Amino acid sequence: MKTDLSPRMKVALYGLMCVLLIPFVFPTWWMLTSSVKPISDIFAFPPDLWPRRFDFTTYARVFELQPFARQYWNSAYIAALVTIGTMIVSSMAGYAFARIKFPFSNAIFMIVLLGLLIPSEVTIVPLFQMFLKWGMINTHWPLILVPIFGAPSVFATFVMRQFFIALPGELEEAARVDGLGRFKIFWLIALPLAKPALGAVAIFTFLHSWNLYLEPIVFLSSTQMFTLPQALTQFTDAYGGAMWNIQLAAATMTAIPVLLVFIVAQKQFVEGLAHTGLKG
Amino acid sequence: MTIAAGTPRRKRPFWTIERRDAAAGYLFIAPQLIGIVTFVLFPLGLVFYYSLHEWNVLANTFNFVGAANYQMLLADKALPQVLLSSAIFSAGLVILNMSLALLLAVLLDQKLKGITVFRTLFFSPVVVSLVAWTIVWSFLLQNNGGINGLLQLIGVEGPNWLRTPATAMISVVVVQVFKNVGLNMILFLAALQGVPKELYEAARVDGAGRFKQFRRITLPLISPTILLTSIITIVGSLQVFAQIAVLTQGGPGMTTTVLVYYLYQQAFQFHFFGYGSTLSILLFVIVALLTFVQWQMRKRIVFYEN
Numbered sequence: 001m002k003t004d005l006s007p008r009m010k011v012a013l014y015g016l017m018c019v020l021l022i023p024f025v026f027p028t029w030w031m032l033t034s035s036v037k038p039i040s041d042i043f044a045f046p047p048d049l050w051p052r053r054f055d056f057t058t059y060a061r062v063f064e065l066q067p068f069a070r071q072y073w074n075s076a077y078i079a080a081l082v083t084i085g086t087m088i089v090s091s092m093a094g095y096a097f098a099r100i101k102f103p104f105s106n107a108i109f110m111i112v113l114l115g116l117l118i119p120s121e122v123t124i125v126p127l128f129q130m131f132l133k134w135g136m137i138n139t140h141w142p143l144i145l146v147p148i149f150g151a152p153s154v155f156a157t158f159v160m161r162q163f164f165i166a167l168p169g170e171l172e173e174a175a176r177v178d179g180l181g182r183f184k185i186f187w188l189i190a191l192p193l194a195k196p197a198l199g200a201v202a203i204f205t206f207l208h209s210w211n212l213y214l215e216p217i218v219f220l221s222s223t224q225m226f227t228l229p230q231a232l233t234q235f236t237d238a239y240g241g242a243m244w245n246i247q248l249a250a251a252t253m254t255a256i257p258v259l260l261v262f263i264v265a266q267k268q269f270v271e272g273l274a275h276t277g278l279k280g
Numbered sequence: 281m282t283i284a285a286g287t288p289r290r291k292r293p294f295w296t297i298e299r300r301d302a303a304a305g306y307l308f309i310a311p312q313l314i315g316i317v318t319f320v321l322f323p324l325g326l327v328f329y330y331s332l333h334e335w336n337v338l339a340n341t342f343n344f345v346g347a348a349n350y351q352m353l354l355a356d357k358a359l360p361q362v363l364l365s366s367a368i369f370s371a372g373l374v375i376l377n378m379s380l381a382l383l384l385a386v387l388l389d390q391k392l393k394g395i396t397v398f399r400t401l402f403f404s405p406v407v408v409s410l411v412a413w414t415i416v417w418s419f420l421l422q423n424n425g426g427i428n429g430l431l432q433l434i435g436v437e438g439p440n441w442l443r444t445p446a447t448a449m450i451s452v453v454v455v456q457v458f459k460n461v462g463l464n465m466i467l468f469l470a471a472l473q474g475v476p477k478e479l480y481e482a483a484r485v486d487g488a489g490r491f492k493q494f495r496r497i498t499l500p501l502i503s504p505t506i507l508l509t510s511i512i513t514i515v516g517s518l519q520v521f522a523q524i525a526v527l528t529q530g531g532p533g534m535t536t537t538v539l540v541y542y543l544y545q546q547a548f549q550f551h552f553f554g555y556g557s558t559l560s561i562l563l564f565v566i567v568a569l570l571t572f573v574q575w576q577m578r579k580r581i582v583f584y585e586n
């Protein structure tokens with residue numbers, strides 16, 4: 001409803017949005033500021049919106065208490081592999097389901113869509129057994145293979161298919177007349193046009209992998225192999241009490257890089273997600 | 281030139297365009313199909329097979345027991361509480377998430393300067409690491425934490441949010457809503473912007489007010505998006521695990537023990553793999569039923585489909 005608003009209405013809307021913003025923005029602010037407070041100030045009353053004393057040693061302590069650099073690398077490379085793998089698998093499958101005629105394609109598509117109904121939580125027990133049998137427990141293989149080929153990639157395939165279906169066929173026809181094979185048509189013509197959809201797939205695949213929690217705690221047992229979400233929960237003292245400032249320093253290091261990338265590329269981010277063809 | 285390349289033959293070649301295309305199609309979908317069979321369908325079969333067995337990893341027992349696990353499921357005194365917690369969590373999450381997302385989308389759809397800054401900020405928790413976000417909220421919701429500190433400033437004595445049954449569930453829901461509402465907000469915003477402007481013009485000429493325009497034009501036209509996002513949100517709400525594990529560990533008592541958390545406890549903390557598999561089947565049936573019901577509802581609710 002884009003009508004011009006009266007000035008009073010505008011002020012009211014800005015005010016409302018600022019109030020609504022608090023629970024979205026304040027936690028990140030509180031995380032940042034509390035991560036540099038000494039432990040004695042962490043529960044100070046009244047709460048300090050700006051630290052009264054700074055203690056940057058919390059950041060060094062993160063690396064002393066956990067092999068945090070290694071854990072960071074684990075999360076980063078797993079997320080990168082999963083993202084690239086999913087983009088390849090889902091764009092190929094999505095393209096074939098959308099544009100290639102082959103027997104049983106609809107039936108097979110329905111089978112693949114079943115993956116949407118079977119979240120990985122349902123199959124976590126047998127997956128654990130399978131990877132145990134394959135000697136892949138306490139390795140990163142389950143966190144790489146299952147997202148790329150299993151249930152999480154189905155949504156990506158669905159998004160890619162919706163995108164390719166909407167693509168006009170003339171370009172492909174022209175390429176065919178020029179004698180291009182299917183793979184070349186896909187690689188040289190369809191895929192470059194699919195950048196927005198691929199971007200969206202990349203974003204939510206990365207976030208999905210970056211946030212995985214149940215799978216790592218089921219499949220991984222040694223701190224060297226841990227991923228970030230798992231590592232974040234490990235900062236406790238000898239009595240099991242949380243070392244809040246150090247934990248928040250680790251959380252800050254986990255959250256801020258992705259947040260910065262998002263702020264720089266927010267237009268592509270948001271528009272990519274909005275155009276995922278989630279319209280039925 | 282290109283026509284000459286395909287040398288004319290009497291006999292029709294085996295690799296016709298159709299056959300070559302079909303082969304390419306199968307090759308293209310092969311990784312996905314093999315993956316789904318290996319990591320989804322085969323495990324689903326296994327989980328059903330396991331559910332017919334008494335299987336304790338610690339005691340190293342694996343015996344066929346038929347439907348005994350399912351009888352155990354019906355007799356499990358904790359299960360009604362678990363299902364109730366799951367239902368409260370999912371219902372609370374979906375209702376809050378969808379209505380807040382719609383409100384924010386409508387706000388962001390207004391002609392205001394700097395609106396993209398607001399959009400970015402409302403969306404930002406989506407890209408913050410889930411466990412980091414949950415840890416910060418856990419810190420904020422401690423008895424002597426930031427929220428109670430701020431409340432105390434205005435003279436309100438806040439509860440021990442995560443250790444009181446009623447507020448623990450509310451906390452878990454709210455933390456999750458703020459984390460992910462940006463996603464639905466963006467999808468709604470895209471849908472709102474897709475509504476043809478002429479319709480509003482026409483409605484205004486006919487004297488329809490803002491509220492009536494929203495009810496009679498906007499809502500019906502964005503109903504396909506509402507349906508899809510609600511399916512995704514409900515199925516997603518049934519998968520919630522990290523938030524519970526970090527915030528409440530299912531407590532106090534079992535008030536925030538949702539089905540996935542209970543499944544995890546039974547299978548991976550108590551090592552009852554057989555019973556854990558039975559709970560997995562229950563989870564699968566619930567997800568499938570909910571999706572089916574919502575899909576059926578689309579004919580009634582959704583006014584317009586592409």
